[in-house]
Amino acid sequence: MPHTLLINPTITSRSSARFPLALLNLAAALDRRGSSRVIDGNVDRDFIRTTLHALDQGGVDAVGLSVMGGPQLAPSIELSQAIRQRHPQVPIVWGGYFPTLYTDTALAAPYVDYAIRAQGEQTMAELVGALGGQGPIEKIAGLSWKRGDEHVHNPSRHFVPGDPALQLPYDKLGDPRQYLARTFLGRRTAGHQAALGCRFRCTFCGVNAMFGGATALPAAQRLERELKYLKYELGADSVQFFDHNFFDREVEMIPLLEVMAKLEMPWWCYARADALLNLSESTWKLVRKSRLKMAYIGAESPSGKMLKEIRKGTRPDQTLEVAELCRRNGVIPELSFMVAPPVDTEEETEHTFEFIRELKRINPASEIIVYIYTPLPESAKHETDRGKRASMPLLDLNGEPVVFPATPEEWAQPQWVDYACHADAPWLTDKLRKRIHDFVTVLRCRYPTVQDMRTPRWAKHGLRTMASWRYRYRRYDQPWELDLANRWVKLRMPQVSSL
Known part of the structure; x- marks a missing residue:
């Protein structure tokens, strides 16, 4: 009975943690042929030590990480490196958006053994079985892996609708009410x-x-x-x-x-x-x-x-x-x-x-x-879309083609985290970057989001009043008074933190 550790590396604050739904679906699939444990780094802020302690107990056949691009990359790298150093024999599997979109980039890391592309429930279950001798890895659809220095990409897996009978194992999260x-x-x-x-x-x-x-x-x-x-x-x-x-x-x-x-x-x-x-x-x-x-x-x-x-x-x-x-x-x-x-x-x-x-x-x-x-x-892009349509040229400020990162560590650099989060781009001038910031500042102060449950009403009213003349007359540039007020009020920004 194979046992798998499933990890959701930290990506948000504890107060913003929501059910790790991808891992719960994955755990439900894995538990049909073995057992699994879910460790959520959004709740367990010491999730790396928790993971290493679980591995120290033995009996773990594979570790699976759900990896998004952007701010989740750095903790994913840190955890994977820690596992590789302390338990080099344990297979490390990356799944989710990042290894799907950047498969070769993920496999370029010495601490990633397997990358699962797109839906992972069946692929991960078959991989864990193959690691235990139940079938060849070459036959697992949706899996990419290493054969020496070569990256092997098995055929893609067809899209599978959700199982109507599936029940998510919320009990693996301790008390689900904390979410x-x-x-x-x-x-x-x-x-x-x-x-x-x-x-x-x-x-x-x-x-x-x-x-x-x-x-x-x-x-x-x-x-x-x-x-x-x-x-x-x-x-x-x-x-x-x-x-x-x-x-x-x-x-x-x-x-x-x-x-x-x-x-x-x-x-x-x-x-x-x-x-x-x-x-x-x-x-x-x-x-x-x-x-x-x-x-x-x-x-x-x-x-x-x-x-x-x-x-x-x-x-x-x-x-x-x-x-x-x-x-x-x-x-x-x-x-x-x-x-x-x-x-x-x-x-x-x-x-x-x-x-x-x-x-x-x-x-x-x-x-x-x-x-x-x-x-x-x-x-x-999805394999069916590559090369189909000429895209806008991506040139930096010097007119040179934008060169995207080739390793997870490069994607974890601040400028590429911003790129992945739609917060910055290599072709932006400082002037335009400031113009966008100033417009957004005036807009969100003039119309504070209803999602902000923390800021007092009097503070929102004050910011609306301060920003009203700027918004009315399109005077967005250098809203120093609004920037200063925001240091104290800290209005919620939905593009950074949703509900």
Whole structure:
């Protein structure tokens, strides 16, 4: 009976920790053929010592790490190096977004033995079995590994919809109630994922790079069973859905909305403008009854040309329409934009600022999140998308092609963490970087997010008053008084820390 350690390296603060859903799904699959233990670095801040202690006890056949790019890379590297030094015989497996998008980069590290691409449940279970002599590694779909100095990439695994009978082993987290958080949705908000994947092919998106346009919604019976467990067993009173695209085809959504309308737990989700606009009035009635409070909508750009370039599949006029539609239905649209593309960088950025002002005029309750446009390298795209379409040239400030990192350590450097988090790009000038910062500062002070549960009302009111004249007259430059006030108030920034 193989035993596997599954690790979620630290990526957020303890107060922002949510269920490590990917590892819970993985543990459920592994436990059918063996056993597993989950160690969550978001809760256990000494997770490296906990992991090493577990390995010291013996009986561990493999260690699996769930690795995102950005701030999770450094702790993933530190843990992997510690395991390799103390227990060099234990196989180390990286799975998740980073090894899927940057497979050869992950395998370039001496402390990574195997990389799992895309969905990991079946691949990891088969790998653990193969390590115990149950079948050849060469036959495991979705697995990349090392044969001496050679990187071997087995054929990709076909997308697999979620198992309707699967039950997540929340007991592996100790007391699951520690993951319920006070948010603007409720006093005990639970994180959950129902749907998987997205059928749209946005070129900048890691979801498309991982799933290649595949998507699957859950059976209504499974969703009802899971939400009832969260509500009646754990005491959750609201839900933040981490679905890659919750609203898809209306006919498939209706049974899920009926379940949620019955439970009436306030919720937050990802959505698309076109999908929401296509819902019938009867379906919107279900949405209202289910108590949807906020939908995160990727607006991306006010430029139709830009939206076509990135294969978004929506239009700027739909963004404006959905802001009004959400206003009428009592839903807050959380609209994200990507500024500073590598072509027409300053013009597109200023155009976006004006478009945001138009959105706030239509629906002042709209939440706005501003990111830097940082597209994936060609090699990181899904295999079916590589080389299909000419992308914008990625040149740095010297006009030289941008060279992406070749090792995990390089990706963990601050400038590349910022790139992965859409916070900076090699083609940004200091002037434009400051311009974006100043605009965002004025905007978020003029319209503090409703997600901020910590800042007192009087402080929000004061910042709104201070920022109002700057916003009204477009005087964004050098908002020194707002920067100074923010040192004391520290307004919540949804683009850095969500619910």
